[in-house]
Every structure is written in C-alpha cells, then in structure tokens.
Amino acid sequence: MTITTTLPPALRAPFAAGGASAIDAAIANKLLGIALEAGGDYADLYFEFRVSADYALEEEQIRTLGRGITLGLGVRVTKGDATGYAYCEDLAWEKMAHAARTAGQIAAGGGHAPVGIAALASVPTPSFYAVPTPSLVVPAQDKLALLRAADKAARAYDPRIVKVQASFAESIREVLLFTSDGRMATDIQPLMRFGVSAVAEQAGKRQGGSGGGGGRYGLDYFADAKRDAAAHGREAARVAIAMLDAREAPAGEMPVVLAPGDSGILLHEAVGHGLEADFNRKETSNYSGQLGKPVASPLCTVVDDATIESSRGAVNVDDEGYAGQRNVLIENGVLVGYMHDRLSAKHFGIKPTGNGRRESFRSMPLPRMTNTSLMGGKDNPEDIIKSVKRGIYAKRFSGGQVNISNGDFLFSLTESYLIEDGKLTAPLKGVNLIGNGPEVLRRVDMLGSDFELSDGIWTCGKDGQSVPVNVGTPTVRIASITVGGTQA
Amino acid sequence: MSGVQVTNETIKELCDVAKLAVELAKKAGADDAEVLVRDGSELTAKVRLGEPELVQEAGSRALGLRVLRGGKRAVTYTSDLRREALEALCKETVTLADHAEPDEFARPPDPSLLATSIPELDLYDPKVAEVDAAWALKQAIAGEAAARKHDKRVTNSEGATWSRVLGATAFATSGGFVGGYRGSYASLVVEPLCDDTTDPSTPKKRNGYWWTASRFLAELEAAEAIGIEAARRTLATLGSKKVATQECPIVFDPEVARAIVGTVFSVANGSSFWRKSSYLVGKEGEVVASPLVTLVDDPLIPRAPGSRPFDGDGLPTRKNFVIDKGVLAPVLCDVYSARKLGRAQSTGSAGRGIGGNPGPTTSNLIMQPGSMSREALLRDTKRGLYVTQLMGFGFNPVTGDFSRGAQGFWIEDGALTFPVSEVTIAANFDEILKRIDAVADDLQLRSSTAAPTFRVSHMTLAGTSAAQP
Numbered sequence: 001m002t003i004t005t006t007l008p009p010a011l012r013a014p015f016a017a018g019g020a021s022a023i024d025a026a027i028a029n030k031l032l033g034i035a036l037e038a039g040g041d042y043a044d045l046y047f048e049f050r051v052s053a054d055y056a057l058e059e060e061q062i063r064t065l066g067r068g069i070t071l072g073l074g075v076r077v078t079k080g081d082a083t084g085y086a087y088c089e090d091l092a093w094e095k096m097a098h099a100a101r102t103a104g105q106i107a108a109g110g111g112h113a114p115v116g117i118a119a120l121a122s123v124p125t126p127s128f129y130a131v132p133t134p135s136l137v138v139p140a141q142d143k144l145a146l147l148r149a150a151d152k153a154a155r156a157y158d159p160r161i162v163k164v165q166a167s168f169a170e171s172i173r174e175v176l177l178f179t180s181d182g183r184m185a186t187d188i189q190p191l192m193r194f195g196v197s198a199v200a201e202q203a204g205k206r207q208g209g210s211g212g213g214g215g216r217y218g219l220d221y222f223a224d225a226k227r228d229a230a231a232h233g234r235e236a237a238r239v240a241i242a243m244l245d246a247r248e249a250p251a252g253e254m255p256v257v258l259a260p261g262d263s264g265i266l267l268h269e270a271v272g273h274g275l276e277a278d279f280n281r282k283e284t285s286n287y288s289g290q291l292g293k294p295v296a297s298p299l300c301t302v303v304d305d306a307t308i309e310s311s312r313g314a315v316n317v318d319d320e321g322y323a324g325q326r327n328v329l330i331e332n333g334v335l336v337g338y339m340h341d342r343l344s345a346k347h348f349g350i351k352p353t354g355n356g357r358r359e360s361f362r363s364m365p366l367p368r369m370t371n372t373s374l375m376g377g378k379d380n381p382e383d384i385i386k387s388v389k390r391g392i393y394a395k396r397f398s399g400g401q402v403n404i405s406n407g408d409f410l411f412s413l414t415e416s417y418l419i420e421d422g423k424l425t426a427p428l429k430g431v432n433l434i435g436n437g438p439e440v441l442r443r444v445d446m447l448g449s450d451f452e453l454s455d456g457i458w459t460c461g462k463d464g465q466s467v468p469v470n471v472g473t474p475t476v477r478i479a480s481i482t483v484g485g486t487q488a
Numbered sequence: 489m490s491g492v493q494v495t496n497e498t499i500k501e502l503c504d505v506a507k508l509a510v511e512l513a514k515k516a517g518a519d520d521a522e523v524l525v526r527d528g529s530e531l532t533a534k535v536r537l538g539e540p541e542l543v544q545e546a547g548s549r550a551l552g553l554r555v556l557r558g559g560k561r562a563v564t565y566t567s568d569l570r571r572e573a574l575e576a577l578c579k580e581t582v583t584l585a586d587h588a589e590p591d592e593f594a595r596p597p598d599p600s601l602l603a604t605s606i607p608e609l610d611l612y613d614p615k616v617a618e619v620d621a622a623w624a625l626k627q628a629i630a631g632e633a634a635a636r637k638h639d640k641r642v643t644n645s646e647g648a649t650w651s652r653v654l655g656a657t658a659f660a661t662s663g664g665f666v667g668g669y670r671g672s673y674a675s676l677v678v679e680p681l682c683d684d685t686t687d688p689s690t691p692k693k694r695n696g697y698w699w700t701a702s703r704f705l706a707e708l709e710a711a712e713a714i715g716i717e718a719a720r721r722t723l724a725t726l727g728s729k730k731v732a733t734q735e736c737p738i739v740f741d742p743e744v745a746r747a748i749v750g751t752v753f754s755v756a757n758g759s760s761f762w763r764k765s766s767y768l769v770g771k772e773g774e775v776v777a778s779p780l781v782t783l784v785d786d787p788l789i790p791r792a793p794g795s796r797p798f799d800g801d802g803l804p805t806r807k808n809f810v811i812d813k814g815v816l817a818p819v820l821c822d823v824y825s826a827r828k829l830g831r832a833q834s835t836g837s838a839g840r841g842i843g844g845n846p847g848p849t850t851s852n853l854i855m856q857p858g859s860m861s862r863e864a865l866l867r868d869t870k871r872g873l874y875v876t877q878l879m880g881f882g883f884n885p886v887t888g889d890f891s892r893g894a895q896g897f898w899i900e901d902g903a904l905t906f907p908v909s910e911v912t913i914a915a916n917f918d919e920i921l922k923r924i925d926a927v928a929d930d931l932q933l934r935s936s937t938a939a940p941t942f943r944v945s946h947m948t949l950a951g952t953s954a955a956q957p
Contacts, residue, residue: 066562067563087548140587163763364542364544482911482951484892
C-alpha cells in the first residue's frame with residue numbers, strides 16, 4: 001500500500017513505507033494480536049503524523065511564526081459496547097506493544113477465546129483533495145505576503161479601521177490504519193485556514209469584524225479574486241465599519257431570515273449533532289426512534305457530504321478506515337438516516353457511513369459531521385426578505401451550541417440587520433438566537449434557490465475533540481424564533 | 489495497573505531536558521530561549537447503564553521552545569525529546585525566527601526578577617496516582633447507580649466518568665530560571681437523563697449533571713452523593729418552559745456565577761488592554777462594579793486547583809486584586825503586556841502553553857463571598873430568574889454587549905417555582921457588574937474560577953412575545 005505524493009521526506013510520516021520507522025502489515029498483525037490477547041472482539045491501530053505551522057501579523061508586523069510536529073499511535077480494543085484505548089508517542093516496539101496490551105485490558109476477565117485477525121487488505125481510497133503543492137512546502141515569505149496584503153487591504157478600506165490582525169494556519173496530517181477485521185487504509189489530509197480581524201473606531205465607539213476562509217487547498221485557494229487575501233481583509237473591514245452604526249437588538253419571538261452559507265451553523269447545531277448515531281444508539285438524542293418520521297418542514301432536505309471537493313470537512317477515508325460518502329439525513333422533512341461510526345452502525349445493523357472521526361491519535365473515534373448542508377429550494381432570495389414585515393436578517397455567526405438531549409440550541413450573530421417592511425434597515429449589535437432544533441426546522445417556511453457552502457472556517461467540538469467541518473444553506477426563512485436582544 | 493507516580497526525579501529529569509534545550513538553542517544562534525516541558529498521564533473510566541464504556545490510559549511528553557534572535561521570535565513544539573531531535577528543532581526554530589519582524593517588547597524579563605525559590609504548594613497527591621482502572625470504574629458505577637436508583641423518572645443515562653490527570657511541568661530560560669513542579673487532579677461526573685412528558689404532544693429528554701473534583705483523593709465527595717445530586721438537579725428541570733420577555737432580577741447559581749467572573753478577566757488583562765479590545769481600557773482605579781464585588785487572583789493557595797509556584801515568564805507568583813470593592817485594580821499582566829502598557833513590572837500572571845507565546849492568565853480567580861446566606865438572598869428576591877446553566881458565547885469584549893442563553897428556575901415571592909429554558913438574558917456587561925446588589929456566602933473552591941451565588945438587579949430576559957398568553 002503506497003501513496004503517490006510529491007511531499008518532501010520531512011513532511012512524510014516516519015511510519016510510511018520507506019520511513020524511519022515504517023509499519024508494515026506484519027508489524028500491524030503482531031500488534032493487533034497483542035491487543036486482542038485478553039479477549040477483545042475487535043482492535044484497530046491508528047498511526048498519525050501531523051506537521052503544522054502558523055503565522056501571525058499584528059500592528060502591521062509579522063509577530064510570530066510557529067511550527068509543530070506530532071506523531072503517535074492510538075490503539076483501540078472493543079468488547080461489546082466497551083472500548084479500551086491507549087496511545088504512545090514513540091514508535092519503538094516496546095512502547096507500541098505496551099499500548100496494545102493496555103487497551104486490550106478492557107476485555108480482561110471475559111473468558112472468551114481470542115478472535116482471529118483477518119488478512120489485511122487495502123481499502124480503496126477516493127481522492128477529494130488532491131493538492132499538488134501543499135502550502136507547507138511553499139517558502140514562508142509567500143504566506144507572510146498574504147498576511148501583509150490582507151492587512152493593507154483592510155486599512156485601505158476605510159480610515160476608521162484602527163487595528164488589523166491576520167493569521168494563516170496550515171497542516172498536513174498523514175494517517176495509517178489497520179483493523180482486526182482486515183482493513184488497511186491510509187490518507188494524506190492537507191488543511192489551511194486564513195483569518196483576518198479588524199477593529200473600526202469612530203467617536204469613541206469601537207466595533208470588530210472578521211473575514212476568512214480555507215479548506216483542503218494549497219495556496220491555489222487564493223487564485224480566485226473573490227477570496228484572495230485582500231478580499232478577506234476588505235470583508236473584515238466591511239463588517240467592522242457596518243457595525244459602527246449597530247443599534248440594540250430587539251428581544252422576543254419574530255421571523256428570522258438566514259443568509260446563505262455561514263448560516264449552516266444553525267443547521268449544524270439545531271439538527272446535525274442530534275443525528276450523530278452515538279446519541280441515538282444510547283437513546284439520549286431528541287431524534288432517537290424518529291427514523292421514517294417527519295422531523296422538519298417538507299421543504300427541508302439535509303445532507304452530510306464528505307465528498308465535496310477540497311471542502312474543509314471532506315474526508316477520503318474516515319478515522320476508522322471507511323471511505324467518505326454522501327449521506328442523506330432528512331429528505332423532504334422525513335428523517336431517513338443517522339451519521340454512524342463503526343460501533344453505532346453495528347448496533348443499528350447497517351454499514352458505517354464514513355463519519356467515524358477523531359481529533360488525533362489520542363482520542364477514540366466518534367460519529368461526527370463532515371460538510372453538512374440544508375439543500376436549496378425554489379424561492380427567490382429577494383422575495384424571502386420582502387415577505388417579512390418585522391424581523392431579523394442573520395448574516396454572520398461566531399458560533400453555536402446545542403443540548404443534544406432536548407434539542408435546545410443557541411447561536412451567536414456577529415452581523416445582523418433589522419428587517420422592516422421587507423427591507424434591511426439598521427445593523428444590530430451582537431445578539432443570540434435561541435430555540436429548539438426540531439421546532440425550528442418545522443418552522444422553515446421559505447427556502448431560497450441560492451445554496452452556498454460556507455468558506456472553510458468552522459471547527460466542531462464534541463466530547464473535548466475538535467475536528468474541521470463545513471456547513472452550507474440557501475437563504476432560509478424561519479417563521480418565528482426567539483431573539484435575545486435587550487429591547488424588550 | 490496503577491498510574492506512574494510523578495516523583496522529584498521526574499521533575500529533575502524534565503528540568504534537565506529543558507536546560508539542555510536552552511543550551512542547544514543558544515548554540516544554534518538564539519539570543520534567548522525559553523523551554524517548557526510537560527509530562528502527563530491520564531486515566532479515564534466511563535460507564536453507562538452499569539457497564540464499562542471506555543477505559544483510556546496513556547502518558548505523553550511534549551516540549552515547547554521559544555527563541556528570540558535580534559528581537560524576532562518563533563515558537564515550536566515536539567514530542568521527540570531525544571538530543572539529536574532537539575538539536576534539529578533548535579536550528580529550525582532559529583531559522584524560522586528570521587522570518588519574523590523585530591519586536592522590542594518581546595525580550596525576556598530582567599534576570600534579577602526571576603523566581604529563585606519554588607514555594608511548596610502541596611499540589612500532588614500520590615494516592616491519586618495509585619488509583620487503577622478497576623477502582624475508577626467502581627466509583628463511576630456507584631455514582632451512576634445512585635442517580636438511577638434515586639427516582640424512577642431517571643430513565644436513561646449519559647453515563648458517569650471518573651478521571652484523573654497527573655502531570656509534571658518544568659521551565660527553563662536563558663536568563664537563568666529553572667524550576668518544576670508536579671500536580672494531580674481527580675474528578676467524577678454523573679450525567680443522568682430523564683424523559684419529560686409534561687407536554688405529551690412534544691415529549692423531550694432532559695439531561696443534567698453533577699460533579700466533584702480535587703487534587704486530593706480524600707477530598708472528593710462520595711460517588712453516591714454526586715449521583716443523587718445529579719438526579720435531583722436533572723429531575724428539577726422536568727416541565728421547563730419559556731417565560732415572557734421582560735426586565736427582571738437575575739440570580740446566578742455558583743455554577744454559572746463563575747462564568748461571569750471568568751468573563752471579567754477576559755476584559756481585565758494586559759493583553760486585552762494593549763490591544764484595546766476591552767471596554768474597560770482606561771478605567772483602572774475607577775468604579776467598574778458594585779461595591780459588593782471583590783475579585784482576587786491568588787496562585788499561592790495550597791492544594792487549590794489553579795495554584796502555581798511560578799509563572800510562564802519564570803517570575804514569582806503573587807496574589808493580585810482584579811476588582812477591589814468595585815474599583816478596577818491594575819490589570820493582570822505578563823512581562824510582554826506590562827511592557828506594551830509601559831508598566832514597570834508584570835503582575836506575575838503569565839501563562840504559557842506548549843508551542844505558544846506567554847500571555848496573562850488567571851490562577852485561582854475568586855469572587856469573595858458576601859455575608860448573607862443563599863436562602864436569604866432568594867427570600868429577598870420577589871420575582872426573577874435563578875440561572876443554573878448558560879449557553880453560547882454572546883459577549884463582545886470591545887463594547888461589553890452580553891447576551892447568553894439561560895436555563896434555570898422562576899423565582900416568585902422569594903422561592904424557586906417552575907423550571908425555565910430556551911430564554912436569553914442580555915445587558916451591557918458594565919451594567920451587569922454595577923447592578924450586582926446581593927452576594928451570598930456560599931463560595932466553594934472546587935474549580936480554578938469560583939464565585940458564590942449573586943444577584944443582578946435587572947437584565948433583559950428574552951422569551952415568548954409579551955403579546956402571547
């Protein structure tokens with residue numbers, strides 16, 4: 001099993017074929033054997049190598065450059081629904097064997113004969129992010145030039161811009177996976193993220209704005225003028241200037257129109273997490289037992305799609321060795337599927353959906369989202385805004401949170417406008433929207449034809465593990481939602 | 489298998505690695521170098537419905553290096569602590585620094601200010617290290633079982649987790665500082681789940697939790713007591729509903745009061761001040777809160793969760809006021825932010841992670857208790873919202889605008905009545921701090937940021953439209 005890549009040796013994992021501590025099927029077999037000695041019924045080995053770098057500009061100067069390398073092996077052993085997990089950062093044989101033995105202890109005292117290990121065969125790997133020249137191989141100067149370009153563009157946007165920060169983060173993650181049911185998988189995952197924040201000041205009032213994007217790209221990402229470094233700088237400045245005139249937001253229930261793209265974060269919080277199958281396997285989700293039932297307005301079709309080319313949430317193979325795929329979760333309002341990892345798929349008696357992801361070799365896989373979207377509808381986006389007498393137009397978000405068990409969610413707006421008589425009028429100060437996921441999805445009553453994927457900036461946290469994801473929506477009207485302003 | 493004890497030999501070994509890396513960085517051409525080394529091990533034992541769900545056990549080491557050369561800096565990290573790997577890392581880091589631009593404020597502290605002795609703060613309990621997976625599982629099982637037995641309406645569980653962390657930290661700088669210390673921390677959390685069929689047309693699930701944590705095993709509360717309290721708290725939320733949009737008093741339970749206190753620090757530190765990203769800039773020495781509010785950061789409390797014997801610049805730590813009877817004290821600084829603000833000295837509040845620059849952080853950030861009991865505070869509140877959980881991140885440090893999701897109980901005539909959820913509370917943070925009109929005496933130092941119950945005279949609660957019944 002080999003990967004063809006143009007990466008220089010310093011960016012290749014030591015465990016790859018030809019590396020300083022190359023791991024082959026024979027070594028993997030021996031480790032899997034040790035892991036299963038105590039009676040476990042499944043084991044996997046997850047080798048991970050990550051090189052990352054970051055660059056920061058502040059006060060018109062390049063402030064800090066950082067670089068880091070992590071390398072390790074995570075060993076998982078399961079026995080029924082129980083998991084034993086151990087890891088090591090050193091690929092010396094004794095260290096790996098010790099981790100395998102420690103993870104295997106979960107099955108100790110079970111009294112079953114050890115299961116066999118299937119012959120290892122490579123899992124076919126699709127390619128959703130072939131990056132010919134990852135940014136890590138490009139000289140630092142090229143990336144610093146991007147930071148300076150964004151800084152300059154933000155300052156040039158308006159003299160009231162008094163402060164700009166810009167950052168660029170990049171990484172390459174190489175994984176190699178072996179499972180006791182006979183699968184071998186490997187993948188190289190590039191990721192980059194560019195961010196700009198700006199502060200505007202006028203008559204003692206200060207407001208901030210941000211812009212950014214990225215994904216599984218090289219620096220070719222910036223070739224598109226709509227998202228080059230200067231464009232992100234101008235966007236940060238635009239938001240900061242627009243917010244200078246922001247007024248206090250209203251409080252109470254009213255119609256909300258979501259702008260396309262970033263608003264997908266509402267979907268991610270309101271329904272996405274509740275459809276991760278671990279919660280449903282344990283019947284701790286609001287969506288447990290709802291398969292085949294209507295859970296949203298018939299306008300809504302929700303899809304989690306790991307196969308979107310170069311998107312921040314794309315995965316060729318998930319962190320359990322299953323190929324990334326497109327999974328329809330809600331079709332015309334009816335719940336048709338969950339996002340699964342190996343454990344939950346086994347529980348529901350279906351095939352894993354390629355959603356088993358982990359932050360690093362230090363953590364066990366969990367069902368996670370990849371690129372989650374509410375698909376486009378038929379309405380003209382302008383008609384949607386025109387239809388609202390008094391409400392909120394939600395454009396940019398800083399994040400959200402959900403309580404899985406009852407579906408209550410909250411998300412924070414950083415750019416929003418009052419809609420009065422079908423027109424966007426005043427910008428509003430930062431405000432939260434709060435609601436209940438299933439209820440909000442039932443209240444979707446207009447859906448635009450202007451579906452957009454967010455530019456890749458989102459990171460999702462669950463059980464202390466962070467993974468890159470993406471979201472998308474068209475313009476959406478929600479008949480009523482609680483807006484947490486101060487003007488009662 | 490029990491955990492590996494962190495001994496004084498471990499600390500010495502890490503100090504030696506840190507000193508070696510400093511030397512190698514100097515040899516590679518650095519003017520100055522600062523090295524942080526951490527050794528940690530974890531044990532996590534999670535059970536669900538009486539059966540083990542996860543046992544995770546492992547240890548790891550990491551080294552973070554910061555070099556300065558000609559006023560330019562770079563930070564790197566690695567988990568490979570072999571000498572040849574460190575040599576390569578040091579060379580690479582020095583090269584990396586060449587791409588930065590000089591920053592006159594980034595130089596290390598005057599060596600005469602560095603800590604010369606490390607106070608013993610009693611942060612490590614060998615008994616925590618002696619716990620094995622089987623014992624940890626037993627504790628988690630006992631906690632969860634107590635929650636499920638407590639009431640038949642507890643129908644499911646998100647499980648119970650017993651976990652511990654052991655760690656050693658060593659820090660060395662080219663200015664001559666070398667020091668290290670060890671710490672332990674153990675906790676148990678129980679998370680029951682109830683079916684809420686108060687409104688049969690929209691059945692919901694309600695979750696809740698309760699926890700205990702300490703650096704010392706003997707100071708953990710009994711698993712059964714944690715389970716029962718978790719069940720009680722979860723059951724109390726059954727039938728939660730929205731209330732009408734209105735202005736009303738808001739009482740913060742200690743579990744959320746500490747989040748408010750943490751927010752104060754986010755706008756009262758040297759870094760947010762020199763960046764002018766705080767609404768408090770220019771207000772040191774002025775009244776920024778009610779006279780009932782006194783907030784201290786104290787790194788020197790023996791056995792406390794956030795204590796530290798030296799800071800991330802290698803300076804001695806000390807107790808600092810953040811707010812003294814409503815007046816904003818000089819903000820917490822590390823060396824860099826103190827210089828950026830033109831101050832003579834840092835407050836010894838630098839925090840530093842592996843692979844990052846130092847910055848001001850809190851140690852034990854504590855809001856001082858008042859004199860009235862929590863019961864008396866509630867009795868004194870005619871009506872309003874008692875908040876037990878906050879959601880979301882709605883805070884703008886530049887303007888002070890604050891809006892968070894809230895869950896809790898409605899107060900009527902001085903008593904908690906029905907549970908409330910799906911509402912937000914909002915006000916400007918400046919108003920929130922100045923409107924604190926009652927502080928209770930129920931402070932407990934379970935976490936590194938702690939506060940007693942307190943009341944804000946009024947905030948905007950957003951819920952159902954006022955027009956609705």
